[in-house]
Amino acid sequence: MRQVSGALPRSWGGYLIITALSTLQGTQLSLVAPLLDRDGYAPAAIGALVSATTVASLAARLPAGLLYERLPARRVQGLALGLLAILVAAHPFAGSAAAMLVVRVLTGVAYGVGTTLNLARFVDEQPAGAARARAMGYYATGIAAGYTLASLLVGYAVEIGGYRAAFGVGAVLVALGLLGLLDRTPVLAHRATAAPAAWGSALRAPALLVLLLEALLLNLLWAFWNAWLPLYALAVGLTLAEAGLLRTGFGLANAVGRPLGGGPAARLGVERTAAGALLAQCALLPLLPVVPELGVLLTVFVLSGLLRAVGIVANTVAVVERAERQQLGRGAAVALFSTATDVGLLSGPACGGLLVQLVGPVQVFVAGPLALAGIYGAARLAVRLLPEPPPAPARPPAP
Numbered sequence: 001m002r003q004v005s006g007a008l009p010r011s012w013g014g015y016l017i018i019t020a021l022s023t024l025q026g027t028q029l030s031l032v033a034p035l036l037d038r039d040g041y042a043p044a045a046i047g048a049l050v051s052a053t054t055v056a057s058l059a060a061r062l063p064a065g066l067l068y069e070r071l072p073a074r075r076v077q078g079l080a081l082g083l084l085a086i087l088v089a090a091h092p093f094a095g096s097a098a099a100m101l102v103v104r105v106l107t108g109v110a111y112g113v114g115t116t117l118n119l120a121r122f123v124d125e126q127p128a129g130a131a132r133a134r135a136m137g138y139y140a141t142g143i144a145a146g147y148t149l150a151s152l153l154v155g156y157a158v159e160i161g162g163y164r165a166a167f168g169v170g171a172v173l174v175a176l177g178l179l180g181l182l183d184r185t186p187v188l189a190h191r192a193t194a195a196p197a198a199w200g201s202a203l204r205a206p207a208l209l210v211l212l213l214e215a216l217l218l219n220l221l222w223a224f225w226n227a228w229l230p231l232y233a234l235a236v237g238l239t240l241a242e243a244g245l246l247r248t249g250f251g252l253a254n255a256v257g258r259p260l261g262g263g264p265a266a267r268l269g270v271e272r273t274a275a276g277a278l279l280a281q282c283a284l285l286p287l288l289p290v291v292p293e294l295g296v297l298l299t300v301f302v303l304s305g306l307l308r309a310v311g312i313v314a315n316t317v318a319v320v321e322r323a324e325r326q327q328l329g330r331g332a333a334v335a336l337f338s339t340a341t342d343v344g345l346l347s348g349p350a351c352g353g354l355l356v357q358l359v360g361p362v363q364v365f366v367a368g369p370l371a372l373a374g375i376y377g378a379a380r381l382a383v384r385l386l387p388e389p390p391p392a393p394a395r396p397p398a399p
Contacts, residue, residue, distance in 0.1 A: 011135065013183025014122035015142050017077060020177025021114050022146025024107070027088060027170030028053065030154050035091060035163050036100070045097065049104050056108025057115075058342040064116040065335020073121045074181055080114035081177045089171035092163045112338075120334040123320050124187045130266035132320075137262030137313045144255045149173070206383045208322045211271070213379050215315050215337055216344040217372050218278055222308060223348025224368055225285060231361035236292035249298050250305040257309025265314035274318050277311025278376060282369035289362045 009015075028050075036046045087107045094100040122139060126132040150173055158166035226247070233243035265273040284300050284307075291297075316337065323333035355364045355371075 008183075011122055011125045011183065011185045013180035013185065014118055014125065015138060016180035016183075017081070017118045017177040018115065018122070018139060019142040019146040019149075020081065020174050020180070021084070021111060021118065022143045023150035023170065023173035024084065024088065024111055024146075026147040026150025026152075027154050027167070027173070028107075030151050031158060031163065031166055031170070032091065032104075034158075038163075041097070049097075049100055052101060052104040053108035053111065054342065054346060056105045057112035058108075058339060058346070060109045060112030061116045061338045061342065062335045064113040065120065065331040065333075065338070066329075068117060068120045068331020068334070069329055071117070073117045077114055077117055077121075078178060078181050080110045080117070081174060084110040084114065085171045085175040088174055089167055091167045116331070116335055116338050119338065120331045121187070123334065124330055125185045127188065128321075130263065133266035133270060133313065133317045134262035136316050137259050137265075140258040140261075140309070140313050140316070141255065144251075144258060146173075148255070205322070205326045206386045208319070208326060208328070210379045210383050211274075211315065211319045211322055212336055212340045214274055214278060214376065215319065216340040217376055218274075218308065218311055218315060219341050219344030220348040220351065221278070221281060221285075221344075221369065221372055223345045224352040225365070227349035228352045228356060228361060228364060231356070232288060232365060235361045236289075238292070238294065238297075242294055245294075246297055246301045250301040250308075253302045253305030254309045257306040258313060261310035261313040262317075265310055265317065270314040270318040270321065274311050274314035275376075275380070277307045277314065279373055281307050281311070282373040282376075285369040286366040288365040 032050055033046055036049060041049070084107065087103055087110065090103050091100075094103045119139075122135075123132070126135045150170060153173070154166045154170050157169040229246065230240055230243050233240060233246075281304050284304055287300055288297065319337045320333060323330075352364060352368060355367050359367050
């Protein structure tokens with residue numbers, strides 16, 4: 001394929017591909033559960049089929065990352081995008097539980113492979129330093145934009161044309177990512193030829209492990225409060241519409257903060273910024289039981305949205321930079337980071353449920369964040385007490 005005009009921004013293909021891949025989340029969260037309910041599935045079956053994609057995506061990330069340096073990434077991305085578009089369109093035609101399970105599992109595998117390889121390739125295209133932090137801010141914005149765009153469009157499509165039309169719109173949105181394969185932004189030469197170190201040596205670096213824990217906790221915290229906010233709202237006398245307003249305020253602040261967060265994170269130091277953002281969120285959420293007034297709560301969630309945006313961008317760059325110091329291969333680093341993110345998203349609601357049984361739906365917003373802050377603080381203290389191993393020696397590249 002010929003190079004598209006050089007007037008387009010650096011790595012425009014990576015931005016387009018992640019936006020297209022992220023439309024899957026908006027499509028499936030808007031349509032899959034209602035489709036299954038219409039077709040007569042029991043609630044337990046609906047939950048299992050909805051979660052099957054997330055579990056399959058999680059399982060696919062490590063293999064995809066380990067193979068990144070050995071695979072033609074752009075070709076595999078093309079296969080993943082094409083397969084994903086077909087699978088999205090196939091949802092309304094899956095006539096049995098077995099067929100739907102196959103569609104959902106393959107959807108998760110294609111999504112996990114596509115997103116893992118795209119992030120690894122995108123990072124390899126960026127120069128080190130502040131420019132990379134800014135680029136990661138724009139990249140994270142693409143994730144939010146894809147989810148929001150799909151949620152809006154498929155919602156209208158299902159009202160106008162039914163489920164087949166709506167899933168068709170979702171398939172087209174995913175397929176638009178194929179245009180990103182026309183991008184010819186080169187992988188930076190010094191990074192393309194670097195040989196990855198052994199996993200064991202890199203993962204014995206305590207600071208890298210803490211940054212991966214940080215990624216897990218940032219996402220666990222978000223999934224935790226999202227799952228239990230409605231019950232909190234009802235318990236303190238708010239309406240579900242007001243709980244939705246809190247989510248909207250958070251979402252808008254998170255979307256605005258992502259493209260703006262890379263610059264400040266780079267200036268302050270990405271590891272320091274990510275740690276501060278996580279701990280500040282843990283300090284804000286315990287205000288919910290203390291001052292359950294809508295205006296105060298909205299301020300808390302707007303600030304939390306900004307902090308999450310900056311924290312996610314800073315943590316991503318911090319993991320990348322720390323992995324480079326340990327000579328961990330790019331694909332392996334991205335796979336570990338994505339796995340930690342997915343585990344946090346999956347475990348947040350369940351961890352919250354255990355605490356709700358102990359302290360109730362209001363005080364859980366004190367117990368949960370303080371427990372996470374305690375875990376993170378203990379991990380940071382351990383890093384200070386343990387010696388950091390020297391960077392692993394790079395192996396000579398294969399001839």
